[in-house]
Amino acid sequence: MRGFGKWVGRLLLLIVVVGGIGFFGFLPPYVEKTRNKVFEHAPYAVTDTANALHADMIVGDWHADSLLWSRDLTERGNRGQVDIPRLQEGNVALQVFTAVTKSPAGQNYDENSDEAFDNITLLAVGQLWPMNTWDSLLHRALYQAEKLHEFEEDAPDQLKIIRTRSDLEEVLEARANGSKIIGGLLGIEGAHPLEGKLENMDALEQAGHRVIGLQHFFDNALGGSLHGQSNTGLTDFGRAVVAEVSQRGMVLDLAHSSPQVAWDTLEITDMPLIVSHTGLHSNCPVKRNFKDDLMKAIASTGGVIGIGYWAEVSCNDFAPDGIAKMIKASIDVLGEDHVSLGSDYDGSVQTKFDTSELAALTSALLDAGVTEPQIRKVMGENMVRVLRARLSD
Secondary structure, three states, X not given: OHHHHHHHHHHHHHHHHHHOHHHHHHHHHHHHHHHOOEOOOOOOXXXXXXXXXXXXOOOEEEEEOHHHOOOXXXXXXXXXXXXXXXXXXXXXXXXXXXXXXXXXXXXXXXXXXXXXXXXXXXXXXXXXXXXXXXXXXXXXHHHHHHHHHHHHHHOOOOEEEOOOHHHHXXXXXXXXXXXXXXXXXXXXXXXXXXOOOOOHHHHHHHHOEEEEEOOOOOOXXXXXXOOOOOOOOEOHHHHHHHHHHHHOOOEEEOOOEOHHHHHHHHHHOXXXXXXXXXXXXXXXXXXXXXXXXHHHHHHOOOOEEEEOOOHHHHOOOOOHHHHHXXXXXXXXXHOHHHEEXXXXXXXXXXXXXXXXXXXXXXXHHHHOOOOXXXXXXXXXXXXXHHHHHHOOO
């Protein structure tokens, strides 16, 4: 009877969608355009020295939510912040594409209920995702992975999905020989797509997911969220998931986890950990940014923090010079080996530059007094080091 009710619910949703197909065709692009806005600005001044350095670097970004939206990423878009042509213009070699599967209505950085209405359900229905994604978080993660695989099939000379260390080296070698191919990695933003079953890790791994976040904006079966209501640490299930990630060729992401979840994770694992998209608390003292002592502990694993490009993690100083200031402060606190890029592009954030304009960040870093070797590490070499340490052969 329960299964029958589920299909009745799906049928009613389908009737609504079919009846309003024109409206739904218009609404998701409009939502994306407003949520992932790039503020208008004059072209950023980039010195010849910065352009030459930027063109000669490995550039990598730990976090973008572009697969959530109804765009063909093989084409240059007129909305959003990431697609393959713009990644190529920005000389990005490595991009993590993260599957967002649940997001509570009224989402905020302070407190969210895990029982709040889920906004991703509306997007799944409104963008006509397969019906099995309408009520399954696992299938939402699998479907977003499938989208990236389809883009790879459509543009194999422009995108290669990285599953293994060998895939990583193949992309890096190709780029060293002049190719503009992008290495795409898949991840999940919060491990609730496991739906409480450890065996679902097999399906996520098979689909290509390699970066595993534990929480998003709400508490889940693994433990507390930085923005949840419980402030708890890892549950027994959460500990089992951390152990499973450690045994597989995956990267563990503590972005959005409660501080206690992060401390608990540090106690039970010795692998390099990341915070994929964040800011530095001493530079911008807000709840969204872990305090510096916790960030130092994460860095001590050999891991990295990915610096985001949006207002809330930078205290509204999010033009290239402001992000460069935060990166320099992060280097001073954590060391040059533990800072990366983690834009949160296409993650319902408004920015002052998109991925095609990353040379402006390189130029701002030089202006801020960051050295060339440090810039190379932050822009991509630190990310490569962690991936080499974690991906399987």
